Amino acid sequence: MRAITLSNTTLSSRTDYPAPSPREGEVLVRVLRAGVCETDLQLIKGYMGFSGVLGHEFVGIAESGKFKGQRVVGEINCSCWACPTCEAGAPSHCPNRTVLGILNHDGAFADYIAVPQKNLHVVPDGMPTDVAVFTEPVAAAFQIPAQMTIHRHDRIVVLGDGRLGNLCAQVLAHLSKDVTLVGKHQEKLALLGRRRDIKTALLNDFPAKRDVDIVVDCTGSPTGLPTALKVVAPRGTIVLKTTVAGEQTLALAPVVIDEVTILGSRCGPFDRALTALDTDEVDVLPMISARYSLDQGVAALEHARTKPSLKVLIDVES
Numbered sequence: 001m002r003a004i005t006l007s008n009t010t011l012s013s014r015t016d017y018p019a020p021s022p023r024e025g026e027v028l029v030r031v032l033r034a035g036v037c038e039t040d041l042q043l044i045k046g047y048m049g050f051s052g053v054l055g056h057e058f059v060g061i062a063e064s065g066k067f068k069g070q071r072v073v074g075e076i077n078c079s080c081w082a083c084p085t086c087e088a089g090a091p092s093h094c095p096n097r098t099v100l101g102i103l104n105h106d107g108a109f110a111d112y113i114a115v116p117q118k119n120l121h122v123v124p125d126g127m128p129t130d131v132a133v134f135t136e137p138v139a140a141a142f143q144i145p146a147q148m149t150i151h152r153h154d155r156i157v158v159l160g161d162g163r164l165g166n167l168c169a170q171v172l173a174h175l176s177k178d179v180t181l182v183g184k185h186q187e188k189l190a191l192l193g194r195r196r197d198i199k200t201a202l203l204n205d206f207p208a209k210r211d212v213d214i215v216v217d218c219t220g221s222p223t224g225l226p227t228a229l230k231v232v233a234p235r236g237t238i239v240l241k242t243t244v245a246g247e248q249t250l251a252l253a254p255v256v257i258d259e260v261t262i263l264g265s266r267c268g269p270f271d272r273a274l275t276a277l278d279t280d281e282v283d284v285l286p287m288i289s290a291r292y293s294l295d296q297g298v299a300a301l302e303h304a305r306t307k308p309s310l311k312v313l314i315d316v317e318s
């Protein structure tokens, strides 16, 4: 089959890659559409030392199992369901897990991907495939209200005008009446123009007044957390949504003095994300910047790496 593979930071477009043989509990999914994510770009730089087929955001058709013949999306953590962490109800933290396209499991930039049946969710009938491919990042945004209570009057700032920042701002604006997306790119901030409930500001113009109750760092940059510390109010919360490869040095005394809570936040609820996409709670189509065929998958990743873009899609089968 065709596949975009990574081996020691070398990307290849293959036509002779062996189709996955599903492990116990897994079903084969024929991929229709996949999305390029910032994590894919980090993996290419060597993050996690991943080798194999890239890609973890996808929509496909289940070839077997109880959803056979239906369009599905899949959660990315493949957990063992037998260890104490899984039994305690935190399978996304399973120490034995593999992760689609990220850790010891081939991903979705290919004609086929093997996915645990348990991970699959059926895509609602009327939902365009281009919308459904955003389920994984929208779910990640919904992890924030799953982890903490958001109040109507909370002043919220989302740092980073990329795809995840955009989605977090959209999700949080349904819960708080005071959400501001802060970024460096006027054209990316403008994409939220139709959402009158979200304010936008350029980073250089945004005052560091230390009066923000919740700061969400979606910058993917080592500068995100220090910036968040400059704007968060005493007893406020900083939510870290993006992983930054490498180590970071910063003064943590303000965290103690101001009793700031720092909350890490990763994968979220797919059911909630599908409902939000189905009812237009979040608007995703304006974020599609480019699309490539699977044969041009290497060019798709190159586009995402080098050109300003919010979402690059790979049409595996159109």
Ligand SMILES: [Zn+2]
Residues within 6 Å of the ligand: 037, 038, 039, 056, 057, 136, 137
């Ligand atoms: Zn991703």
Ligand SMILES: [Zn+2]
Residues within 6 Å of the ligand: 079, 080, 081, 082, 083, 084, 085, 086, 087, 091, 094, 095, 096, 097
């Ligand atoms: Zn487990």
